[in-house]
Amino acid sequence: MNCPTADKISQYIDQLLNEKEYSELNRHIAGCPSCAEIAVIFENEAEFMKETLQTPKLPDDFAEGIIGQLESYKPKRKYVPGKRMGAAAAGLLLAAGISTVPGFADWVGGLFSSSEVDDGLRMASQEGLASRVDIAATDKNTTFKIEDVVADTSRIALSFKVLDSNGKPLDTSLDMEETGNSIAAYDQDGKEIEGYGMGWSEGSEYGLIEFSLRDMNDLEKVLVKVDLKELNGKQGNWNVEVPVDLKERQKYTSRLALDQHSTTSNGVSINLKEVQFAPSSNELIYETAFTKEEKADVETRIKGLEEQFGKENVGRFSGFGTAIQYHIVNDKNEAVYKHNTFAEGQGHPSDVGSISGSGKDLDELGAMRWNESFIPQKDRSSYTLVLDGVIKTLPADFSIKIKPDDLRKKPVSFEYEGNHLTIKKAKKKNDYSLRKSLLPIQKESYFEIEMEGGKEVPSADFGSWVMTDEKGNVYPLFHSGSILDEKDKNGRFKTTLDLKAYDLDKAPEELTLHLTSVTRYYKAEQEWRVPLFK
Numbered sequence: 001m002n003c004p005t006a007d008k009i010s011q012y013i014d015q016l017l018n019e020k021e022y023s024e025l026n027r028h029i030a031g032c033p034s035c036a037e038i039a040v041i042f043e044n045e046a047e048f049m050k051e052t053l054q055t056p057k058l059p060d061d062f063a064e065g066i067i068g069q070l071e072s073y074k075p076k077r078k079y080v081p082g083k084r085m086g087a088a089a090a091g092l093l094l095a096a097g098i099s100t101v102p103g104f105a106d107w108v109g110g111l112f113s114s115s116e117v118d119d120g121l122r123m124a125s126q127e128g129l130a131s132r133v134d135i136a137a138t139d140k141n142t143t144f145k146i147e148d149v150v151a152d153t154s155r156i157a158l159s160f161k162v163l164d165s166n167g168k169p170l171d172t173s174l175d176m177e178e179t180g181n182s183i184a185a186y187d188q189d190g191k192e193i194e195g196y197g198m199g200w201s202e203g204s205e206y207g208l209i210e211f212s213l214r215d216m217n218d219l220e221k222v223l224v225k226v227d228l229k230e231l232n233g234k235q236g237n238w239n240v241e242v243p244v245d246l247k248e249r250q251k252y253t254s255r256l257a258l259d260q261h262s263t264t265s266n267g268v269s270i271n272l273k274e275v276q277f278a279p280s281s282n283e284l285i286y287e288t289a290f291t292k293e294e295k296a297d298v299e300t301r302i303k304g305l306e307e308q309f310g311k312e313n314v315g316r317f318s319g320f321g322t323a324i325q326y327h328i329v330n331d332k333n334e335a336v337y338k339h340n341t342f343a344e345g346q347g348h349p350s351d352v353g354s355i356s357g358s359g360k361d362l363d364e365l366g367a368m369r370w371n372e373s374f375i376p377q378k379d380r381s382s383y384t385l386v387l388d389g390v391i392k393t394l395p396a397d398f399s400i401k402i403k404p405d406d407l408r409k410k411p412v413s414f415e416y417e418g419n420h421l422t423i424k425k426a427k428k429k430n431d432y433s434l435r436k437s438l439l440p441i442q443k444e445s446y447f448e449i450e451m452e453g454g455k456e457v458p459s460a461d462f463g464s465w466v467m468t469d470e471k472g473n474v475y476p477l478f479h480s481g482s483i484l485d486e487k488d489k490n491g492r493f494k495t496t497l498d499l500k501a502y503d504l505d506k507a508p509e510e511l512t513l514h515l516t517s518v519t520r521y522y523k524a525e526q527e528w529r530v531p532l533f534k
Contacts, residue, residue: 013039110130120279120281120375124278129252134146142231143167144226145160145163153213154283155213155373158242159207160206160209171232172207174207179229179230181228183225183227186223187219214283215285220247221243223244226241256533263528267293267392268391271287281374283373284371294366305395309514318463318517319464320394322368324390325387325388325521326386326387327386330381337351338351345485346493347495366392383533391520393519400512400513402423402426404507413453416460419456419462429448446500447500447504448500451496456492456493460520461518463516464516465515466514467512468514469510480497480500481498
């Protein structure tokens with residue numbers, strides 16, 4: 001089996017491939033456990049940055065107001081310019097260790113003192129875990145500079161700038177696709193740490209690079225390497241290395257084993273493993289799985305679907321598995337974190353206080369290991385986990401038949417477990433896209449089914465679909481859609497669903513859509529509270 005490169009899988013997760021490439025890679029990942037695991041890693045890390053960078057702008061007089069309050073302190077911006085290099089020295093590698101900076105009170109400025117990052121990074125900075133490094137490389141009159149680093153046992157974050165020859169900040173967005181640019185981190189044994197996130201805010205002079213260290217309790221040293229071949233539209237060489245010593249930072253982290261806490265609810269077993277408290281984030285680790293009886297029933301139903309539609313079509317996007325809904329309260333019984341819960345005015349489950357999360361498939365069907373990170377509270381407290389419910393993705397048994405040519409005059413409507421949808425269109429389409437090639441325009445064809453409607457809350461979520469035509473041919477369907485917070489005239493949340501099939505020579509006269517998996521939410525059968533403190 002010829003596996004794609006990690007860069008290609010990353011492009012797949014970031015939706016940078018054309019739809020034909022996406023389709024081909026989807027098929028490969030469905031049949032290749034190694035590539036599927038890599039895809040999960042990239043997908044989790046893509047979510048890692050979603051709450052890290054925010055975009056509120058400070059008022060124009062913000063700096064003057066702060067400086068004016070520091071009457072006894074003569075402000076100094078500790079910006080050490082990057083070392084200038086001539087053309088002959090372009091690409092010279094600069095490396096420096098992280099030296100401890102006393103903390104936020106001893107310097108003014110920097111990304112980690114601003115509202116552009118999450119509270120966890122700001123709090124870690126204030127607790128003395130921010131380090132001014134000022135490591136820079138210059139080529140083509142453009143400087144790439146790592147300014148500050150915040151590091152603890154849960155994550156490493158680096159702020160950077162891009163400067164012109166006069167030290168004026170330039171756009172910090174980095175193009176990592178087809179440029180030769182690379183960013184990586186390595187542990188003390190030289191093993192690469194998988195996945196990273198980047199971000200920047202419009203109008204900000206800073207960019208951010210962040211590595212998650214989830215499930216890496218034995219890390220003592222990390223080496224971050226940035227190797228850029230293209231920067232701000234220029235070709236050149238910008239290489240920097242940043243060693244990060246985590247050994248001394250272990251003392252800021254506390255861990256509590258939770259192995260003795262387990263329960264079952266609605267066919268799902270839950271086993272807590274550990275909670276970790278670090279300056280920039282708190283982490284909860286636990287496992288979920290089907291109970292023995294539930295697993296046997298799910299396996300029987302999956303087998304029936306595989307016999308009907310083929311194993312390769314049923315297992316591709318079905319995602320049969322388990323998860324939980326919960327919230328965490330402080331010692332005043334106030335909810336400070338929420339996970340997978342339905343908030344007022346939202347048509348989909350969401351998180352409150354979360355930074356990121358990852359799930360890893362275990363050996364058994366439906367078994368998952370979860371690691372979820374939360375922003376620390378400024379007012380440290382004793383926390384308690386409260387189970388709200390469980391989530392199961394199960395085999396589905398729902399089909400609907402349509403004639404594409406009849407939809408224009410008579411759209412087909414249906415209801416399924418709180419989802420009210422109308423099939424509006426079903427026809428072949430052509431897309432044209434630009435690419436870096438001798439033939440810059442690429443054409444791809446597919447068959448698309450478009451639906452729209454409303455969704456009750458709570459209600460089931462659609463999983464994977466397959467399509468059969470009048471001749472009995474089976475086609476896997478690639479799905480996308482949206483659930484808006486806006487409601488329709490019936491008080492349901494507006495939703496859309498698009499299904500695409502490839503490799504069709506022509507549109508079928510009649511087809512049947514088959515839902516093969518569905519995600520359902522179940523309230524906890526009884527209250528389960530677990531103290532996350534000794």
